[in-house]
Amino acid sequence: MAETNNNVAVEVLEKEDLAVSLAKYVADLSNKFTSERGAFTVCLSGGSLINYLRKLLEPPYVDTLEWSKWHVFWVDERVVPKTHEDSNYKLALDGLLSKVPIPPGNVYAINDALSAEGAANDYETCLRHLVKNSIIASSPANGFPKFDLMLLGMGPDGHIASLFPGHPLVEEKQRWVTFIKDSPKPPPERITFTLPVINTSAYAALVVTGKGKADAVHSVLGKSQNFAKLPVGLVSPEGELKWFLDKGAASKLAA
Numbered sequence: 293m294a295e296t297n298n299n300v301a302v303e304v305l306e307k308e309d310l311a312v313s314l315a316k317y318v319a320d321l322s323n324k325f326t327s328e329r330g331a332f333t334v335c336l337s338g339g340s341l342i343n344y345l346r347k348l349l350e351p352p353y354v355d356t357l358e359w360s361k362w363h364v365f366w367v368d369e370r371v372v373p374k375t376h377e378d379s380n381y382k383l384a385l386d387g388l389l390s391k392v393p394i395p396p397g398n399v400y401a402i403n404d405a406l407s408a409e410g411a412a413n414d415y416e417t418c419l420r421h422l423v424k425n426s427i428i429a430s431s432p433a434n435g436f437p438k439f440d441l442m443l444l445g446m447g448p449d450g451h452i453a454s455l456f457p458g459h460p461l462v463e464e465k466q467r468w469v470t471f472i473k474d475s476p477k478p479p480p481e482r483i484t485f486t487l488p489v490i491n492t493s494a495y496a497a498l499v500v501t502g503k504g505k506a507d508a509v510h511s512v513l514g515k516s517q518n519f520a521k522l523p524v525g526l527v528s529p530e531g532e533l534k535w536f537l538d539k540g541a542a543s544k545l546a547a
């Protein structure tokens with residue numbers, strides 16, 4: 293099932309087909325941005341997303357994408373060593389990045405020697421430098437970095453990145469990168485992009501699977517009045533938003 297409305301597209305697929313469709317979507321955007329601007333800035337989340345990117349490691353994509361022009365960032369990261377099982381960097385390195393020829397200098401991990409606050413400040417400084425050098429585009433409308441693609445997951449509570457329902461960080465309007473020391477989902481210390489950065493992106497994809505997420509999906513796409521309470525309901529990129537759902541996550545939406 294596929295629907296498109298006001299720059300929001302929703303695709304509901306079996307899990308295997310979802311991985312196929314997601315790989316084509318990412319590959320098409322990689323081709324578009326590498327030919328248009330000579331770089332592709334893509335932001336990864338942690339969690340289940342990485343496994344759904346696995347088809348990028350297969351032909352034709354693995355051999356044809358311009359991996360050397362990719363610049364990889366994290367929408368959010370746990371403040372743990374890069375070798376720790378909870379690290380979103382390690383998850384992506386093991387599942388994707390170590391298997392494709394992206395130059396190591398184009399992979400922007402957090403500085404894991406710093407505190408949460410220090411790591412957030414350091415990451416924001418890095419982004420500002422890359423905007424200045426035009427590696428990352430910038431929005432003429434608000435001056436925020438305009439990433440080519442944000443790849444987002446969603447927790448069963450409707451959190452995206454490390455922006456949790458009811459947490460004051462959801463309201464942050466000035467910072468590009470901020471930190472949390474009391475995340476309701478472990479580990480407690482994380483850094484995260486703010487909503488204005490997420491919403492300035494050219495393209496954003498929400499990759500959401502499993503029945504446990506059906507209520508949160510319904511509260512946003514089922515057009516109930518509760519969506520504004522969930523961070524995921526506030527995702528509204530300058531460009532296009534596409535939801536990739538499996539049948540479990542879509543199970544409470546009308547057929």
Ligand SMILES: O=C1O[C@H](COP(=O)(O)O)[C@@H](O)[C@H](O)[C@H]1O
Nearest residue numbers: 337338339340341445446447453
């Ligand atoms: O803690 C996190 O959770 C979300 C959702 O993860 P999932 O495993 O339920 O898909 C993830 O998007 C975020 O990056 C991560 O830090």
